[in-house]
Amino acid sequence: MDLAPYVDHLRRELAIAAGAGGEEARALAERLAATLESATRLALLEALSAAADEITQDLAPGSVEVRLRGRDPAFVVTPPPTAQTYEEERPSAPPPPDVDDGGTSRISLRVPEHLKPRIDEAAARDGLSVNAWLVRAVSAALDPGDAARRSGRRPPQQTGNRYSGWVR
Structure with missing residues (x-):
């Protein structure tokens, strides 16, 4: 434009x-x-x-x-998506994070060039937009126990500034 x-x-x-x-x-x-x-x-x-x-x-x-x-x-x-709903498409995946009716904030995120295609693929695999996928990833990183409870998995082990565990 x-x-x-x-x-x-x-x-x-x-x-x-x-x-x-x-x-x-x-x-x-x-x-x-x-x-x-x-x-x-x-x-x-x-x-x-x-x-x-x-x-x-x-x-x-x-x-x-x-x-x-x-x-x-x-x-x-x-x-x-028109073919299937999120639940029909990925029944074992956790639902998208709850979104309150409050406002949203805009930030710019710069990622290394080699990560962008991987982020696109992960979002497509989960049937989400890149933005929704990133919101889910940030939510899971900020509250890993909550994401693990929703998905039925163990929360990741935390040691110092490092995290270990599984990511989907």
């Missing part, structure tokens, strides 16, 4: 509004418009991300993601 037309439109509207204040106001508006471009792009990206989050909540277990390629955002839509 090209944000340039929206940024340019805002710049034109600012120039028109400043024109009513005279030549000095118009010159000031032109100087401000150049510095506001990055702030405008960021505000538009935040609005698009918030919209994608709202759509994802209504589309669950499908999802909509906003990815930034260069300076332009792109949408990635993962439709919900």
